[in-house]
Amino acid sequence: MAVTDAPEKGQSPQSSEATGSRGRIEPAAENFFTAAELSRRKFFGKALAAIGAAATAGAVTPSAAETARQAVQEGLEKNLPPNVPEWSKILGAPILAHPYGLPSPHEKNIVRRESPGLTRTPHSSVAFTPLQNLFGIITPSGLHFERHHAGTPEIDPHQHRLMINGLVKRPLLLTMEDVLRFPSVSRIHFIECGANSGMEWGNVAVPTVQYSHGMLSCSEWTGVPLSVLLQEAGYDAKRAKFILPEGSDGAGLTRTIPIELALDDVLVAYGQNGEMLRPENGYPLRLLVPGVQGVSSVKWLRRIEVGDQPWNTREESLHYVDLMPSGLHRQYTWIQEAKSVITSPSGGQRLLDKGYYEITGLAWSGRGKVKRVDVSTDGGRNWRTARLQEPVQTKALTRFRIDWRWDGSPALLQSRVMDETGYVQPKYNQLRAVRGEKSIYHNNSIQTWRVAESGEVSNVQVS
Amino acid sequence: MSRSPDGSPLERSQGRGSGLLCLCAALVLWLPSPSLAEEPKFGFGRLATPEEIAAWDTDVRPDGKGLPKGSGSVSFGQEVYDAKCASCHGTFGEDNQYMAIAGGVQPGDIDRGRASILATGQPLRTVGTKLNHVSTLWDYINRAMPFAQPKTLTPNEVYALTAYVLHLNDILPADATLDEKSILEVRMPNRNGFTTEHGFMSKAGKPDVKNAACMKDCVATVTIASELPESAQGMHGNLAEQVRSFAPTSGVKSGRAPAGASAAASPTSPGLDLAKKFACMACHGVDNKVVGPGFREIAARYKGSGGAEPQLLAKLKAGGAGVWGPVPMPPQAHVSEQDLKTILTWVLSGSPTR
Known part of the structure; x- marks a missing residue:
């Protein structure tokens, strides 16, 4: 892709070369350090001169690449064997250097990001999870994607109340102490925004998996089954057809949820990955509706009303409705159908060398468990079945992995999930044939990453 | 176990002589039977009054349940709208900086109950073309608008604003008034434009798109149908700085400055934090005009004119219009004087972002 080959004006050619040059397969060692880090170590000039020489050669010239590696390593050798690293010869930081622990400063790239131009205000916007560098299935709480409709409120848990009203015998007002006294359960579930991948219905629009699939996260949630609270309030089992959860934020976000779903596996959650919810994820209380588009998992939950008709709220009539080619909108499209994506290698990355790679990614289904994930490296002509990380849990992310030996020729990587209902993740042309390109929501197409001869991976769509 | 219907704490109703009651409660836990399960199992919390x-x-539901008494005219709605809404939505509701609230309704749509523009290749999505029930408009204005001061409107103002928005969409005439009864007679242009005939409503729902789990020679040819457009390249910043610096793959360098890393990653100024907190940034960019002028444009205008501060502070509190154009800025009386001063000082100092 042209982006790397032609740095923009003002871009130092040196720094652009520091991460590699066209057509050259890079050895790993020199990539461990960014230009800035090299600079800090005062080896900048020497290392880059050598790398620049390698680049000028325009192809893989072992001697130039070797020189580059040597230059970097010379500077580092005081920390490399046979020397003893600096940090092994001094005292480290004492306990409580950070009473609440923080990631290593070297992890500064792994943060949530916004997609420029997607929304008009940061108070009703999205921050995407960096799926490209996460392991396993749990999203660290600080990296869980954000989607707010009127910003994140700062809520004092002592002044927070949950009201349950409507078609109930006993309208309840619960404090947080009350909520925490009920018997609780912990379960691992994903949350995916209904608009995840929505920017790509018509064409490729974003470069990396963070932006294409990052409105997706998975946590261990702890809370009270909603069914327990509805029974406690004495809901009217004959007349109750729907519930309406309501947020305590400025948007007062509301969504209609059918009573069958509400009584099934919905949680009134306060715990996320062992601690209280993060403010961005609903502190101190939220709804968690497994398998359903994220907007139903109402954050900052202050009220649940039981009723006998849907409410047709703003977030289920002006938004979160799927426009079909006929001009009709599909309404109350709750379920998130099965979907998968390869997170590594993925768009915006570059393979370091030929040889072995583990292709890995995530699969999930709003209808239950992932049954199988197949992976193609030739754009969907041929498929192999990937390994699934056990235990596979219902409506949770499932990590898949498969071995791959890259021979240096162009490849098209795809993954395709089948869930326990037998449903198979569709292709773009199949989705568009039914739903057109304007429906915004529920894009669960197979994703394609193109690996170029240079090792560069980019986002493409195939037909 | 009993609860006080007036909402007083549970313990008040648990006096002496409630031994029998406690015994019954214990039986509920031990012997759940259909009749006894009607009683609360835990007794936490209290009754809401x-x-x-x-x-x-x-x-508010589509059948009108939840509407309070009140009324408002299109003309009163225009007054409220110009003061509190136009700054974001545009004088005629046409501004799509936020969702456009007016436009796109075609002759014949109201009779048909379908917004015809939605079936075209350019489906203009506005309140007029998209919404099926007017109750939703009332409910949303009431609970969430104005964006930075939600839940501050009176019922009469909400009826008036609803009437005005409907007028902007050619659904109501200029002399119309809405109240809790007449609002139910409004015919929305897209009232027949929604369907629940799909497989997304339950786990057992039938999917509309099917693929097969073919394993070998599944497609004859594969062609690249789409890749990142030239115009979008670089838009998301330097991808090399968005991956771990040691991994089986490195990041691809793209030549622009990184965009939108989490604000927490870099120190910011108190003024910027407050401007974000109080939603100033909903209408003002740091450099550029959004709805109102960019902060640095303001700093440039008042540069060197000593004594502008008290005057601008008064403007922030009371709102104003005319200096930068006809779109008024709503009053910011809900922000403390101290915070307003911090923001103002920050703006006049050129809005340093860290």
Whole structure:
């Protein structure tokens, strides 16, 4: 892709070369350090001169690449064997250097990001999870994607109340102490925004998996089954057809949820990955509706009303409705159908060398468990079945992995999930044939990453 | 176990002589039977009072349930709109900086109950073309608008704003007035534009798109149908700085400055933090005009004119219009004087972002 080959004006050619040059397969060692880090170590000039020489050669010239590696390593050798690293010869930081622990400063790239131009205000916007560098299935709480409709409120848990009203015998007002006294359960579930991948219905629009699939996260949630609270309030089992959860934020976000779903596996959650919810994820209380588009998992939950008709709220009539080619909108499209994506290698990355790679990614289904994930490296002509990380849990992310030996020729990587209902993740042309390109929501197409001869991976769509 | 219907704490109703009651409660836990399960199992919390419920339960359904008494005219709605809404939505509701609230309704749509523009290749999505029930408009204005001061409008103002927005969409005439009864007679242009005939409503729902789990020679040819457009390249910043610096793959360098890393990653100024907190940034960019002028444009205008501060502070509190154009800035009386001063000082100092 042209982006790397032609740095923009003002871009130092040196720094652009520091991460590699066209057509050259890079050895790993020199990539461990960014230009800035090299600079800090005062080896900048020497290392880059050598790398620049390698680049000028325009192809893989072992001697130039070797020189580059040597230059970097010379500077580092005081920390490399046979020397003893600096940090092994001094005292480290004492306990409580950070009473609440923080990631290593070297992890500064792994943060949530916004997609420029997607929304008009940061108070009703999205921050995407960096799926490209996460392991396993749990999203660290600080990296869980954000989607707010009127910003994140700062809520004092002592002044927070949950009201349950409507078609109930006993309208309840619960404090947080009350909520925490009920018997609780912990379960691992994903949350995916209904608009995840929505920017790509018509064409490729974003470069990396963070932006294409990052409105997706998975946590261990702890809370009270909603069914327990509805029974406690004495809901009217004959007349109750729907519930309406309501947020305590400025948007007062509301969504209609059918009573069958509400009584099934919905949680009134306060715990996320062992601690209280993060403010961005609903502190101190939220709804968690497994398998359903994220907007139903109402954050900052202050009220649940039981009723006998849907409410047709703003977030289920002006938004979160799927426009079909006929001009009709599909309404109350709750379920998130099965979907998968390869997170590594993925768009915006570059393979370091030929040889072995583990292709890995995530699969999930709003209808239950992932049954199988197949992976193609030739754009969907041929498929192999990937390994699934056990235990596979219902409506949770499932990590898949498969071995791959890259021979240096162009490849098209795809993954395709089948869930326990037998449903198979569709292709773009199949989705568009039914739903057109304007429906915004529920894009669960197979994703394609193109690996170029240079090792560069980019986002493409195939037909 | 009993609860006090007036909402007083549970313990008040658990006096002496409630031994029998406690025994019954214990039996509920031990011997759940259909009749006894009607009783609360845990007895946590208290009953919500009717006043509490009325204050929080403001939602309005399509059948009108939840609408309070009140009324408002199109002309009153215009007054409220110009003062509190036009700054974001545009004088005629046409501004799509936020969702456009007017436009796109075609002759014949109201009779048909379908917004015809939605079936075209350019489906203009506005309140007029998209919404099926007017109750939703009332409910949303009431609970969430104005964006930075939600839940501050009176019922009469909400009826008036609803009437005005409908007028902007050619659904109501200029002399119309809406109240809790007449609002139910409004015919929305897209009232027949929604369907629940799909497989997304339950786990057992039938999917509309099917693929097969073919394993070998599944497609004859594969062609690249789409890749990142030239115009979008670089838009998301330097991808090399968005991956771990040691991994089986490195990041691809793209030549622009990184965009939108989390604000927490870099120190910011108190003024910027407050400007974000109080939603100033909903209408003002640091450099550029969004709805109102960019902060640095303001700093440039008042540069060197000593004594502008008190005058601008008064403007922030009371709102104003005319200096930068006709779109008024709403009053910011809800922000403390101290915070307003911090923001103002920050703006006039050129809005340093860290």
